Amino acid sequence: MKYLISVLAGAMSYGILSTIVVLAYAEGYQLGEVVGTQLLTGCILAWLLALYTKVREKREQRTQSTTCDHSTVSRDRLTWRNRILLMLAGTPTVVTGLMYYQSLRYIPASLAIILLFQFTWISVMIQAVSKRQRPDKVTLLTLLLLFGGTVLAAGIMGHGAAHFNVLGLTLGLLSAVSYSMFIIFSGKAVPAVHPVYRSAWMITGGMLLLFILFPPYFLFNGLLWGQLLLFGFLLGLFGAFIPPVLFAIGVPHIGGGMAGILGAAELPVAVLLSSFVLHEQVSGLQWVGVVLVLLGVVIPELYKLRWRKEYTITS
Secondary structure, eight states: HHHHHHHHHHHHHHHHHHHHHHHHHHHHHOHHHHHHHHHHHHHHHHHHHHHHHHHHHEEEEEEEESOOOOHHHHOOOOOHHHHHHHHHHHHHHHHHHHHHHHHHTSSHHHHHHHTTTHHHHHHHHHHHHHHHHOOHHHHHHEEEEEEHHHHHHHHHHHHGGEEEEEHHHHHHHHHHHHHHHHHHTTTTTOOTTTTHHHHHHHHHHHHHHHHHHHGGGGGSSSSSGGHHHHHHHHHIIIIHHHHHHOOOHHHHHHHHHHHHHHTTTTHHHHHHHHTTTTTOOHHHHHHHHHHHHHHHHHHHHHHHHHHHHHHHOOO
């Protein structure tokens, strides 16, 4: 049960981010400052955890008198080629954050998170095209639920498409495309390395790219020591530190399928916070759309779990 709660809490942490970003914008902070402090604090926390993990592993090695944990040794052998690959794999998260956070300037947070969640079907379509496989019936049903849920959750039925900012909608969808690429690439980048070390190097790569695009003037002009530090710490804590740690703890024990289902908790948390904290209007029809989107995320994962269970029983 504790592993289920771990993954659930990690997903819910992601849902907090959009509300914090909108509050930071309300204080006058800019995109580069918000994302920069998030990645800076997240990077510091990630490397502190990596240092703690390394010290603990060395302590465990000393207690082993006759045997050697080969998996631990292999995880320590990170070449510079592996480090560069991990840093490159972390760059799509920066693009995702920039697109997603910038969309919050033009559209409500409740809509931005809906658009980001389109990564579910975008990932499916990218893999279908790359493998030249036609989507099955379950995938088609998922796409239908996601499309219908998005239309309702976005409020298009009530306001009309012309009510929304085109730039904001475009940025929201581009964040979904970027996040889809991150999911595809991150799973293939040096998978044998310990998740803590992978996370630290990926965040480092993302931070370096961001500082090239948006030089970190906030480190020298005094902005960092105001409210920006609080916003950056919260974003780094809930966005770059807590979820990877909790996922690393829980996912190996509950499996990727269940983790995908629990990961959908990010959506209702973000919509609820945008409603109660930011006072955005979310109608009953929009909540129906949110439920449909959640079903679109959950159904394929449940199908995979059922298929694996039946396969295990028959074999």
